[in-house]
Amino acid sequence: xxxxxxxNTEEKAGxxxxxxxxxxxxxxVAGAVGSVFSVLKVLSPDKKGGGYVxxxxxxxxxxxxxGENQGGTIKASSFKAGDAVLxxxxxxxxNPANLVQLIKxxxxxxxxxxxxxxxxRGFVAYSAICTHLGCIVSWVExxxxxxxxxxxxxCHNSIxxxxxxxxxxxxxxxxxxAQIGVKVTDDGLLVFTSDFNGPIGPQV
Amino acid sequence: xxxxxxxxxxxxxxxxxxxxxxxxxxxxxxFLGEITLFSFVTLVxxxxxxxxxxxxxxxxxxxxxxxxxxxxxxxxxxxxxxxxMIIRRIHHWSAMVMIASAIAHLVRIYFTSAYRKPREINWLxxxxxxxxxxxxxxxxxxxPYSQFSVTATSIAYFTTKSVPWVGDWAARLIFAGxxxxxxxxPRFFFMHVMLVPAAIMGLVGLHMLILVxxxxxxxxxxxxxxxxxxxxRLIGIPIWPEQxxxxxxxxxxxxxxxxxxxxxxxxxxxxxxxxxxxxTPVMRPDWYFLVVYGVLKLIPGDMSFSVFGGKITPETIxxxxxxxxxxxxxxxxPFIDRAKAPQHYIQNPLRRPFMTSLGIAGGVFLGMAVVSxxxxxxxxxxxxxxxxxxxxxxxxxxxxxxxxxxxxxx
Numbered sequence: 200x201x202x203x204x205x206x207n208t209e210e211k212a213g214x215x216x217x218x219x220x221x222x223x224x225x226x227x228v229a230g231a232v233g234s235v236f237s238v239l240k241v242l243s244p245d246k247k248g249g250g251y252v253x254x255x256x257x258x259x260x261x262x263x264x265x266g267e268n269q270g271g272t273i274k275a276s277s278f279k280a281g282d283a284v285l286x287x288x289x290x291x292x293x294n295p296a297n298l299v300q301l302i303k304x305x306x307x308x309x310x311x312x313x314x315x316x317x318x319x320r321g322f323v324a325y326s327a328i329c330t331h332l333g334c335i336v337s338w339v340e341x342x343x344x345x346x347x348x349x350x351x352x353x354c355h356n357s358i359x360x361x362x363x364x365x366x367x368x369x370x371x372x373x374x375x376x377a378q379i380g381v382k383v384t385d386d387g388l389l390v391f392t393s394d395f396n397g398p399i400g401p402q403v
Numbered sequence: 404x405x406x407x408x409x410x411x412x413x414x415x416x417x418x419x420x421x422x423x424x425x426x427x428x429x430x431x432x433x434f435l436g437e438i439t440l441f442s443f444v445t446l447v448x449x450x451x452x453x454x455x456x457x458x459x460x461x462x463x464x465x466x467x468x469x470x471x472x473x474x475x476x477x478x479x480x481x482x483x484x485x486x487x488m489i490i491r492r493i494h495h496w497s498a499m500v501m502i503a504s505a506i507a508h509l510v511r512i513y514f515t516s517a518y519r520k521p522r523e524i525n526w527l528x529x530x531x532x533x534x535x536x537x538x539x540x541x542x543x544x545x546x547p548y549s550q551f552s553v554t555a556t557s558i559a560y561f562t563t564k565s566v567p568w569v570g571d572w573a574a575r576l577i578f579a580g581x582x583x584x585x586x587x588x589p590r591f592f593f594m595h596v597m598l599v600p601a602a603i604m605g606l607v608g609l610h611m612l613i614l615v616x617x618x619x620x621x622x623x624x625x626x627x628x629x630x631x632x633x634x635x636r637l638i639g640i641p642i643w644p645e646q647x648x649x650x651x652x653x654x655x656x657x658x659x660x661x662x663x664x665x666x667x668x669x670x671x672x673x674x675x676x677x678x679x680x681x682x683t684p685v686m687r688p689d690w691y692f693l694v695v696y697g698v699l700k701l702i703p704g705d706m707s708f709s710v711f712g713g714k715i716t717p718e719t720i721x722x723x724x725x726x727x728x729x730x731x732x733x734x735x736x737p738f739i740d741r742a743k744a745p746q747h748y749i750q751n752p753l754r755r756p757f758m759t760s761l762g763i764a765g766g767v768f769l770g771m772a773v774v775s776x777x778x779x780x781x782x783x784x785x786x787x788x789x790x791x792x793x794x795x796x797x798x799x800x801x802x803x804x805x806x807x808x809x810x811x812x813x
Contacts, residue, residue, distance in 0.1 A: 243576035244584070264681045285681050295583075298681050327681070331704070332561045332718060333582075334554055334683040353685040354558060355700045356779045369784070371717050373704045403565035403718050 251296035251328060251400030255379065259288035261324075261389040264298060275322070275383045278303040281348050283338035283361075285327055288391060296399060299379060300327040300336060300350060301389065302361045308346055312364035314396055317380035322389065325350070325365045325376040326399040331357050333401040336376070350376070373402045423643035425615060430622045432515075434653060435508035441657045442501030443603065446539075449494040450596065456481050459592035461548060461585050471678040474548035474588050478673050492665035498540050499670075500661065502691045505533050509733075513762050515749035516740065517620040523737040525613045528606055530733055535603045537691060542595040544688075548588060549676035554683050556591075557582055562722035567713025570723075583679075620749045687776060697775030698725050701785050701792070756807035764800035771795050 261273040264285040273286060283302040291297050306321040313323065327335050334354035341348045349368065350359040357370030365376035380393030410416050427433070458477035466476040482488040509529065512518055518526040545556040560582040564574040579586030621638065640646050676684065688696050702717040709715070715724075740758055752759045771792040774781070778788055 239576060242579075243572055244580035244586070287681075295681075329683075332558045332699075334558070335681055337683065353683050354554065355696070357704070367704055371700060371702055371704045371721075371785075373707060373717065401561040401564075401718075403561050403570070403714075403716055 252294075253296045253395060253399065254291050254294050255288045255297055255299075255391050255394065257380070257390075257392050257394075259291065259391045261286040261299075261301060261381065261391065262289045262292075263287075264292070273301065273389045275320070275387050275389060278322070280305045280308075280321060281340060281342075281346070283340075283348070283350070285335070286324070286389075296328070298327040298335065299324050300338065300376075301381065302338070302350075304362055305346060308362045310363045312366065312375075313362065314364070314378055314380075317378050317393060317396065319382040322381050322383065323361060324379045324381045324391075325359070325361065326379065326395055327376075328400050329354065329357055329372060330374050330376060330398075330400070330402050331355055331370070331372040332403075374398070419643070422615065424641045426618070426639040426641060427646040428619050428622050428639045429649075432511050433619065433622070435504050435511055437650060437653065438504040438657060439501055439508055440607065441654045442497045442504060442661075443607070444654075445497040445658065445661065446494060446501065447600065449490050449497065450600075452490050453481065453494060454596055456484070456487075457546065457592070459546070459589045461588050469678075472548045472588075474546060475673070475678045478547040478549075482674065489662075489665055492668075492670050493661055495670045496661055496665050496668075498536075498543065499689060499691075502533070502536050502540065505529075505536060506691075509533065510762070510766075513736070514752040514759060515620065516742075516746075516752075516755065516758065517749055518737040519740065519742040519746045520737075521617055521745045522613075522620070525610060525617070526737050527734060528610045528613065530730060532603060532606050532610065534730065535599055535606065539595060539599040539603065540689065540691070542591045542599060545587065545591045546595060547671070547673045548679065549673045550679050550682075550684065551671070551673075551676040551686055553583060553679040554686065555688060556587070562718050565714075565716050565718035566723050567710065567715055567719060570719075618747070621747055622749055690773075693773040693776045694769050695722060695726055695772075697772040697778075700778060701772075701775050701789055703785070753807060753810060756804050756811060759807060760800050760804035763803045764796045767799035768792065768796035 263269050263271050263273065264287045266284070270292075272289070273284070280303055283300055286299050286301045287297055288299075301322065301324045304321050304323060306318075308321070309315050309318060309323070317323070329336055329352035331352060332354060334352050336350040336352045336357075336359065339349055339351045346362070348361070350361055350365065351357070352359075352370070352372065355371050357372035358368040359365040359372070359376050360368045364378060367373075367375060375397065377395035377397035377399045379391060379395045381389055382392050384390055406415070456477060458473045460473040462473050463470040464473045464476050465471075466479060471479075478491070480487075481491055512526065512529070541556075541559055544559075545552045556578070560574055560578045563577060564570045566573060575581065577590075578584070579590045619639070640649075687693065699718065699721040702721045704717055706720065707714065707716040752762075771788075775785075775788050775792065778785065783791075
């Protein structure tokens, strides 16, 4: 059995063995904890522009984002008031921020804050990404009165009024869906004419 | 012979005397924690099967002529194997049952006030286990990489992002960059099969060790009340052989029920959801997330403000602050409702009007939050639902409190 030594020489030097060991322990634990931060930094990739950044440019043609016509160009003639589809700009379907809901309403149906200059012959387009938590909005069609159809996000039931600038009519979404300009070309196809007029994606 | 050989080397005789004679109560309410453990064991076993066949990658592969993420394709292939779909359903159903029995276990502990001195630590360990089980469930959601998975995980991502100050960074850490990134599937796979289960195993071990050290609370009916109060003498059956027999048959019965459910009730039909595509189906999370899901629907969209440069949004309140507050309140319970002397006897909930009525009100509140998740089906507006939720929980509290007080006066 080792006998414990009581050594007073170090006390005189102003620092005891115990305090030295304690200091060493604190320093090494601090170092270990500090190194964890640099590891976490590696594991958390830097922001690449961050969130939803659209690559839609004016002049991009609209194509069907899903359904049996997926990838096909949109023709204005196949729409009647009260119809809506999800569309992508042609050739830019891999960016989720480019998903847009194209809606055809009665040309006189628009009320503020809709930007009527961004609409054409009743066609209006909004970002399809819910401003609450990023789900994709769906079109809830009212067959009896097409004018009272609306966009709804089925995740937490946010409702947007397409005739009034997609403003929030109900549910937890904080702001309206951003509008984007569309127009019908001479050969009856649809193209984008502007950028979104507000922020898109979840506002968190 | 083998026994003697082992005993000479490992002294299992001592072990037997110390641990295998530990007494178990026979009251059925004391089996809830055990069922939670059984579910976990089942999850590990079925998880090993799934882990051998699952491919944690989003790279596009061809499946029946269509290009889909490899993770999705591998889950579809698992479903096509003999018994594959059944095993995947057993895995998912066991997760549902695990959290259900864990919560039932918590409720039992709460109402019998078994969390009081000296069992506060194990109450906290149990809460940690509940949180980890939910983390395991959440990371598991993503793995099939179906439309449902991606939508559910994106909600979790944006909820994490809504945490003030650190949310942005934390979301990129957990979800491997801005959602959806290719790195998310391997990261969630690792968390789901390694990190979280290892943490669960560690805490389960601690939970058991503390239990063995402190022993169960004694159900009412121990004749030798004095000794039970001191935690000295317990009435029950020893682990070996009686409890082992009961546990084994309980586990086999549990497996029987889970297999029957899994064979007949579909769950997470990955093929029906399809691979990720634009559009969000009407979907609800698994039952244990319905509370948060309902609360997210109730918070008004314009309820956002800034504190010290951090932005508090409705998602912060409903998705982050509310669940944290819930866990914080649960964690504080044993330190608010304290016992002066160590307590080894379970309490009659009818004799504790305040805590019991509080528990009932809390239950009603959470139940109403779940109902809020079904507002669209019930044709209720958030405005009405908020009123109903508050009224119902307040009424439940006052009514049950008065009733219990009246009962105790008699």
